[in-house]
Amino acid sequence: MPEFLELLTPDEGISRLQQHIEFVEFRSENIRTEKGLNRVIARNINSDEDIPAFTxxxxxxxxxxxxxxxxxxxxxxxxxxxxxxxxxxxxxxxxxxxxxxxxxxxxxxxxxxxxxxxxxxxxxxxxxxxxxxxxxxxxxxxxxLKGEDVTIGDVVVRKGTKVRASEIGALMALGITEIEVYDLPKVGILSTGDEIIPPHKKPDLGQIRDINSYSLGVIVEKFGGIPKCYPIIQDDKSKLLNSLRQAHDENDLVIVTAGSSASVRDLTADAINELGTPGVLVHGINVRPGKPTILAFANGKPIIGLPGNPVSAFVIAHLLLRRIMPKMRGELRTIETQTMKGKVTINISSAAGREDWMPVRLLEEENNGLKLVEPIFYKSNLIFSLIDAIGLARIAPEVTGLEANSEVEILLI
Amino acid sequence: MPEFLELLTPDEGISRLQQHIEFVEFRSENIRTEKGLNRVIARNINSDEDIPAFTxxxxxxxxxxxxxxxxxxxxxxxxxxxxxxxxxxxxxxxxxxxxxxxxxxxxxxxxxxxxxxxxxxxxxxxxxxxxxxxxxxxxxxxxxLKGEDVTIGDVVVRKGTKVRASEIGALMALGITEIEVYDLPKVGILSTGDEIIPPHKKPDLGQIRDINSYSLGVIVEKFGGIPKCYPIIQDDKSKLLNSLRQAHDENDLVIVTAGSSASVRDLTADAINELGTPGVLVHGINVRPGKPTILAFANGKPIIGLPGNPVSAFVIAHLLLRRIMPKMRGELRTIETQTMKGKVTINISSAAGREDWMPVRLLEEENNGLKLVEPIFYKSNLIFSLIDAIGLARIAPEVTGLEANSEVEILLI
Structure with a gap:
């Protein structure tokens, strides 16, 4: 099991995982063109007509x-x-x-x-x-002139293109009413923890409802995958391994949220390593929240282990899936639309060498054309702190904080 | 029929229409919380539990x-x-x-x-x-402490909120597994023109395939509506009026693309005025492309008349629907994520007083942290010019163009 004593940055961790995803071959299916919004073209599409067909x-x-x-x-x-x-x-x-x-x-x-x-x-x-x-x-x-827009044989839409209204319009102009697109990646989601119960149940003292299965499911959906949630698993290695095996068989990517104590986290890494080679690639990244993240790859499929606390799982799922899901969908070029720039209202401190992601609230005021944002200091790691947030402000590892009025990149949530 | 001899800007036109939409009452339905991504909450949701339920x-x-x-x-x-x-x-x-x-x-x-x-x-x-x-x-x-995050009676999610992963997580924490959301707006789409045939048919000389029904359908979908396309209508007022009546009855919003000649455009405005009061609010806006746009409101529902040429229809649908659809969905606060800033590589000229929207291609280079974009000069108004475009650069009515290297706001398509 390759483990790294020095913690990687999130970017370094993602790169290690992406090196393996590069070689995955994705399945494709034929669908009607008008159902194609946000799907990814699996094969170059050539025109077999001139457009216009007449002058x-x-x-x-x-x-x-x-x-x-x-x-x-x-x-x-x-x-x-x-x-x-x-x-x-x-x-x-x-x-x-x-x-x-x-x-x-x-x-x-x-x-x-x-x-x-x-x-x-x-x-x-x-x-x-x-x-x-x-x-x-x-x-x-x-x-x-006849053929001035498109001539017979031209490539109209390239493999790896995410389909938008313009591609659908152009394909219809050519009478191409069916397209071959990559399958949407299926993502299995597992929550573990002796204290976790399904949301429709009334918790006894000491129990809490499952949040992660649902918030992660929706994040997967937002990034263009099909989530599948599995029943809650107790903190027991053989039960965890059985569920992991099933989810790994049935999906293209597996996300498991571990219990939050140190002993249970190790149990997750051990179970993942039994799924196949190369196993755990990264165990722990230098980020807050979310340090105990696991990135793994087994038998052609990525596996992500997230901390059990809902805010950490939420933040890390955003960081990872915005980068990994486009690859799993076969996109060859991705336009990032889920970020905005803002200015922070107050100083925010951070440890040097660590990347911090701080929930921020959007204010109405602007400063030099940039919206002001205010950090949300949260205590309990419960997801309620994120309801007020417009997104997560990044504090880079090379700085020890953000000064009031400095520009900041915000990942919208 | 209120007509305006001085052409309005797109923003002024949209405001006139929105004043009427303010008073529309939207229907709602109950759905399972985990199906709620991007739906809009129709009623404040209060907690009937303390979170955490124990210290x-x-x-x-x-x-x-x-x-x-x-x-x-x-x-x-x-x-x-x-x-x-x-x-x-x-x-x-x-x-x-x-x-x-x-x-x-x-x-x-x-x-x-x-x-x-x-x-x-x-x-x-x-x-x-x-x-x-x-x-x-x-x-x-x-x-x-018990109740430190949420106390019984707190409003957790407000009416008019677009549901994200954080809201779904928070609702699950409270055991709220069903939510009341506004219905998705149904949008009827009509294409007119004697020369237009369905995409699966082979055009004879002089005919072209229907692009608008499909590209507009996908734009509606992207902005969170449910599109419904109606059969292509010939340039005949009584046929147009019959189809318009049906679409107006069956949907919350109607979009009709007119034939491109002046006579046919007037026919569209006349037919819209027969649907009810107040009828046509705006006939023509000072924008390129898309000047012959019609904005109307009849019996509680908006109607949009777009030029028949696919690029104009595409551009105006983006401009209008990004502003109108959130209102039709019941959103009380919308975060704009479909724009980016860039720098243009060359001078682009424009007529003073008119708002221009120019398709632009994204280059790899950056300048002061902003991506460079290059205008796409198109001739034929066919939608193929939009396949290469990342978005539409706005040239404001108060300027006569953009200088090379100036900053520009781009509406992503």
Missing amino acids: RSTVDGFAVKSKDTFGASDVLPAFFEVAGEIQMGKPANLQINKGQACLIHTGGMLPVGADAVVMVENTQYSNSKEIEVYKAVPAGENVI | RSTVDGFAVKSKDTFGASDVLPAFFEVAGEIQMGKPANLQINKGQACLIHTGGMLPVGADAVVMVENTQYSNSKEIEVYKAVPAGENVI
Whole structure:
């Protein structure tokens, strides 16, 4: 079992785990394109059509031969015979000859012989069959050519792309109504502790309700996984190992929250090591809260051991899953949207060498375009301190605190 | 029909619509708490329990009478008789007398007579029945009192709160396994145009596939609504009115994308005005793309008319729905997470008085901690230009463009 006497930073710990995740092969499935929001494309998608499929007008106006407009101006308009109107949704079965124009709407198909469109604002009917054109147009003006957006064979959406409204729109334009996407990662969640009971039960003295299964489940959901909660496990190694084995078989990632006493934490690491190789990679990271975190990898699947106290489990789950879940989902490029910058109102101290994450409350005031935030000092490690928090402010390991009015990065929760 | 000759800014337009939404009463439903992520609480939730339900230790150590530790130090330890161990998950049926200590784990219930806990690090067994204590503790040290987090009657989660992992955790701690949340707003989406066909069909010359129903559907989903797409409507007022009536009856909000020619746009405004009062509130906003936008309100429900071209519809749907959907969902406080700041690489010009939204591509480089972004100049109004874009950069109406290297707010798409 590789153990590290010097505690790693959270980033170093995550890197060790990610090195193993790199080589995992993810399963994929076919789904209807319109159900694809936030799913990740499993294979490059090529176009087998030209878009547009025909040369179109980009404005309302008159299709013409551009050279017939040469020299046209407000003072000296050019005159055109109106040869007809292009109907929307129909092929343009008209031919434009020298000196002729044809009424066309935005998106209409250009008639044969025309190579430009004069905007309607630059024309006027001189009689029902004739228009005056006040502006010369070069060839291609107000026109989009067949295949100008996409040509047959182009890659339209790349493997590893997280699908947004723009990708869905583009795929629909090509008639691609089904896509291959990676499966959503399944995440097994286990809570341990002799004192833990399910939330629907009334606790006896000395008992508390299970919080972690549910808050972690929702964090998994938020980061794009499918959580599955297992029954609460007593502090007993063989029971823990049985549940861990089952969750490890049935999921792509397992999160286990250990009881909070030191003896029970060791029990968790021992049980994880029996799941397979390489086993525990990191035991303890230099962070507060959440120091007794375990990062492990066994038989192709990551396992995360979190401290039992709900605030620590909550904070570390955010730190880890925001980085690990995109990889487990097959994303090749992730845009971080769950952070904001703010300014702290008061000094916050921290130990050098340790990364601290402090819950902060958002104030209404701003300072130089940054919102003010105020730390929430909590005592009991109960999750109620997080209801008022907008997020977690990071105090980097290389500093011994944050001074009042300094800028801080906040991980939104 | 109230029409405005001077074009409003998008913000002014949205305000007019929101004044009407203020008075809408939203329906609610009861759901299981663990299914509550991103739902909005419809009624203040009070606690009917004290949390913690019993006085607990926050560390591993020994429960003592604090006054017995008076003067204890490394040099002069205090001695205590070990009276037993508190079992996790059980009532502490022990009594501590003067000079006695009791082994206790994090979260364990304090025995009668104890008022503080000495951390295990500050103790040592002198024999199997006795410990030395090296540090004096005041009353209340390492202890969280019954009811210190939450007392019976406290409001734990307020009406209008968007539910996150922290709320779900806190509710579970209280045994609140069911919550009353507002219904998700249903949004009817209509696409019109003689040239539009469903995406699974092969277009004839002059026809194009429906993009808007799907990209708008996904934008609605992203902002927390339930989209419902209706069959494509031809450019015919009575057909349009029939479909609008049905969508207006069946949904909380209706979005209709009009054909792109001027005549068809007027047809949309006329049809909307027949749905009820007050009808069209805003016809045209000073923005690019998307000027021919319609904002309306009829019989208690908003109606949005968008330009038919997919980029315009896409941009305006983002601008409007990010502001309107949280209101329709009953949110009383919304944290904006869909924006980032960047720096533009080149000059971008814009007309004074008009708000421009320019798709931008994210570059790898940074400048003073801000990511560089590059505008995407697009020609055809097809949605493919948005696949490369990370978001839309805002050029405010009061400026005539952005200079290279200036800071810009980007709405992520």
